[in-house]
Amino acid sequence: MTQVSDQLVREMVQNVLERVQTGWSGRVSPVTGTAAPAPVTAPGSSVVAPAASRFGQFTDVNEAVAAATNAQRALMRRSLAQRQIACDLIRQICIQQADRLGEMEYEETRLGHRAHKPEKLVLVGQTAPGVEFMKTECFSGDHGITLEEHAPWGVIGVITPVTHSLPTLANNAVNMIAAGNSLVCNPHPSGKRIAAHGAKLFNQALYEKLGIDNLVSVITEPTIESAQEIFRHPDVRLLSITGGPGVVAAAMKSGKRAICAGPGNPPVVVDASADLNNAARCIYEGAVYDNNLLCISEKQVYVVAEVWDAMLAAMEAAGACRLTPQQMDQLGRLCIEPGTDGGHARANRKFVGAEPQVFADLLGITIPAGCRMLFGQTPHEHPFVEAEQMMPVIPFIRCESFEQAVEFAVDSEHGFGHTSVIHSRLVDHMTYMGKAMDTTIFVKNGPSVAGDGSGGEGYGGYSIACSTGEGICTPLTYTRLRRCVMVDNLRII
Numbered sequence: 001m002t003q004v005s006d007q008l009v010r011e012m013v014q015n016v017l018e019r020v021q022t023g024w025s026g027r028v029s030p031v032t033g034t035a036a037p038a039p040v041t042a043p044g045s046s047v048v049a050p051a052a053s054r055f056g057q058f059t060d061v062n063e064a065v066a067a068a069t070n071a072q073r074a075l076m077r078r079s080l081a082q083r084q085i086a087c088d089l090i091r092q093i094c095i096q097q098a099d100r101l102g103e104m105e106y107e108e109t110r111l112g113h114r115a116h117k118p119e120k121l122v123l124v125g126q127t128a129p130g131v132e133f134m135k136t137e138c139f140s141g142d143h144g145i146t147l148e149e150h151a152p153w154g155v156i157g158v159i160t161p162v163t164h165s166l167p168t169l170a171n172n173a174v175n176m177i178a179a180g181n182s183l184v185c186n187p188h189p190s191g192k193r194i195a196a197h198g199a200k201l202f203n204q205a206l207y208e209k210l211g212i213d214n215l216v217s218v219i220t221e222p223t224i225e226s227a228q229e230i231f232r233h234p235d236v237r238l239l240s241i242t243g244g245p246g247v248v249a250a251a252m253k254s255g256k257r258a259i260c261a262g263p264g265n266p267p268v269v270v271d272a273s274a275d276l277n278n279a280a281r282c283i284y285e286g287a288v289y290d291n292n293l294l295c296i297s298e299k300q301v302y303v304v305a306e307v308w309d310a311m312l313a314a315m316e317a318a319g320a321c322r323l324t325p326q327q328m329d330q331l332g333r334l335c336i337e338p339g340t341d342g343g344h345a346r347a348n349r350k351f352v353g354a355e356p357q358v359f360a361d362l363l364g365i366t367i368p369a370g371c372r373m374l375f376g377q378t379p380h381e382h383p384f385v386e387a388e389q390m391m392p393v394i395p396f397i398r399c400e401s402f403e404q405a406v407e408f409a410v411d412s413e414h415g416f417g418h419t420s421v422i423h424s425r426l427v428d429h430m431t432y433m434g435k436a437m438d439t440t441i442f443v444k445n446g447p448s449v450a451g452d453g454s455g456g457e458g459y460g461g462y463s464i465a466c467s468t469g470e471g472i473c474t475p476l477t478y479t480r481l482r483r484c485v486m487v488d489n490l491r492i493i
Helices: 002-021 061-076 080-096 098-109 116-127 165-178 189-210 224-232 245-252 276-292 305-318 325-335 356-363 402-413 427-437 448-452
Strands: 137-141 144-152 155-160 182-187 216-219 236-242 258-261 267-270 300-304 321-323 374-377 393-399 419-423 441-444 479-487
Touching: 061 155, 061 182, 061 216, 061 224, 080 098, 080 116, 080 165, 080 189, 098 116, 098 165, 098 189, 116 165, 116 276, 155 165, 155 224, 165 182, 165 189, 165 216, 165 236, 182 189, 182 224, 189 216, 224 236, 224 245, 236 245, 245 258, 267 276, 267 402, 276 305, 276 393, 276 419, 276 448, 300 305, 300 402, 305 321, 305 393, 321 325, 321 356, 325 356, 325 374, 325 393, 356 374, 393 402, 402 427, 419 427, 419 448, 427 441, 441 448
Parallel strands: 155 182, 155 236, 182 216, 236 258, 267 300, 267 419, 300 393, 321 374, 374 393, 419 441
Antiparallel strands: 137 144, 144 479
């Protein structure tokens, strides 16, 4: 009986200490019935005592970083098993509340296809990498033992896009917490409410189960200025950016290490050996997902002349609606804006992620019920080819040879190094294109989304760091390597 009581006392004391250090300031302790003192900060530290019961909701960057710092310190006193619990809680929320959260995201952003919003959250819940990625390397020899372990950075500054506001935040949270970090997110202003709400749900669950608040902190009124504050904050050790060229460029100039998931413009090549019906089904499936919002999605298709007519017929059989070249030109003038300052053409924000019927209405045509994609022939220099259009309107370009198709594909990808796709039965063609494209993701004979854990093997993620080379991010992406050496001892063989 005495042993049980001692254990209970130890657990109660530990609970109080952890709550004090995670921002439980000014509240009455359910354990002691007294007010908890504010966290103690080291002399000279920029960390200040955060407000109580915030559940990750902040308007001030300094307060958010302070709270996240205290939360990360508490996390580092916990076991890997408890980190796994934290990751599983976020995954469970994404799966169990996918319908409601997906609907909230669609209602706020009005981008993409409503039915696909919950699916993206379920994918995060099923495939986001967690603690299982945290491996230790060991070297043993005549001179002793060396261990290399993956350590956290601390507080990570995060930028999320409007196209996948909560899925990106949730995926990042699982990765970063598994690695022992906390995060402060400046979401895209047009997706701020769903990001903040998701963070609140995550923090409430984490606090209830683990007694740690503010592991996932969000700036609820995000601005360019608040993003810059995060970039410059001395207690933000690492940046993780998912967005367009502008925010990526700003992060790269911050003077801190930045993991940047930038834009993509994935091309597809269809050669004469391809299974055309499969190619058509796959292109349709990948390009229509969430109305082509994903940076991984098929944006333009290069088809060799030998199978041109058959391929277009296969697309129609797959459910796509074929437009005339003149109609593609008309949509290009309406939906794509010219680049500025020497940059590439870009999508007109008004039409990003719009439903196919919106484009049919612009043309004054009727499309079949259930049709989710429009396509048509364009030249290689067409605005729909140059821009990352993020619309279910896909340009098809006729090529005289496989080599020309690959040459055009490389040009249209703009060196982003993101994603490319080929449909072919010839291994030498796959090899040729893979080397020429040099993209982070290269999919053969499947939809683009198979390259990110949806229909293909492996894990998935919503931060694909092509700009800085980390690829699809995992917990290891958000760690730094530490080495521990024992010289001339502990080798027992």
